[in-house]
Amino acid sequence: MASITENLSAETAPLLAHECSTIPKEQLHAPGPDFMDRCFLPSSRPPQVLRSLGQLYNHGRLSGTGYLSILPVDQGIEHTAGASFGPNPLYFDPENIIKLAVEGGCNAVATTFGTFGTVARRYAHKIPFLVKINHNELLTYPNKYDQILFGSVEEAWNLGATAVGATVYFGSEESGRQLQEVAHAFERAHELGMATVLWCYTRNNAFKTQDKDFHVSADLTGQANHLGVTIGADIIKQKLPENNGGFSTLKFGKTHPAMYDKLATDHPIDLTRYQVANCYMGRIGLINSGGESLGAGDRDAAIRTAIINKRAGGQGLISGRKAFQRPFAEGVDLLHVIQDVYLDKAITLA
Template structure:
């Protein structure tokens, strides 16, 4: 596998990493239909843990089968497939080596009380990722939660262990918890802050949500206004999040969220592309659609990220 010049430039930004980690990043960047472009589309299927099976899979019953997701990611020509331990194990042998995989190492669920605190349980190990041949581990942090410091310490140790074994780390940085409002979870100042935290924790790939033009923190709002930071469009907000990710020296992908209309998905992808983002990580917006419809949607997204649309 020969790395493109674009991918070589991206890998050069990871100056402190081992050849093994860079090889895994290269593997993902050089896989699928976007290989060599520096853009990525990843299929994440961890929603069954957080939302429950019916809410997650019932709109497309074929998606109850873990093999469905492996095959969808492969046939769509995606860069990687991410899932918790049990789901990856359910197809690990059948699909070994056919697509890079990311083992999601922590998960939340909807059966906890509202007083439990915003946190996630560790449900897998770096050793599991190595055993399954994964390219990366995935881990969620909740900036804004009273439990956030524990989560930061957990991923710091797991990232260190993974890097020593040549495995990359993807951090889902999702602001939520006692310190911020519901609107604040997608505020642009909070999204950029979340990206910065993930970068500082050593994430090789950062996953965040697309943001709104809301400014949550009083002191941050003052700076945004004084410095005339443009947050008027989605592309401008993506650019601000990229700037907060070491001036674009870290790969950043943006989540698709709950199922919505295709035009909105395509508009989001164009904004990510135009703002300098590295791509999309799309779960429910793909596997909750009928397979043919999902594949057609991925075709369009590939065209957008290649600048053809």
């Protein structure tokens, strides 16, 4: 395999030279082939959950590396099906979602009760299932920031799920109820032997000012991550941070000068390392979302996001739209390009 570091864009190449001067890499529980033994074996996870986590970490092209590449396709609910699958109607047929994850060499496929319910018996033995159990449906007008359960943990187990996933919209009016629902669901999932993945997203109109969108600030997303690992998430999904100072600018929460002076800079790798630190210094893996598809620049954007995540101490990407909103073969290639970042030993912790 040729090094992915060859022919990087002018924006991405400098990321390889960055040295993190905030949180030392030696303090992190870095991903690696022995990650399960180092970080989950001492935990309270039952043996059945360890087996499920082993299935996730030991499948696909990244098997045995400690890194994860997951294909998520729940946008048919979260963004409307037409908006999600309009660029490539192939994926109105849910079987093609699973096929893309299999051909793409992913560790797992994350999608809905409906998708798995149509093809579970055909693919349950071919790739780990991550069932997303709650969603924000878009037919309520005006739209509101709420995640509601679409099924039970038991139903996910019956579908053959290796893991369940859920979202909490931290900062929303309904976040207290969501937090309790998801904590209960994750407890039940662990009892049944399944792993848990939390989409730790922030949602509040007040988080967006004229100048900045603090939904992607390192301090707010970092705290969301910290709450997520506290309620029993085995893996945290978070958007890549783009700024900092949400708490201090919006004047809420509790802060300390070190949050901004010592623990982070404005460099994207340092901002992401603060997210990793809030995942118990990497004891719980951070996977960043791949973001929307913007067309021709998707490949470079995906490589850039993967390099930032890996060099910060993260465990991988959960990238959907960049893969499924293009022709099938191109989607497979993009997933492989992302995975190649994590397979490239020349890309190390900053």
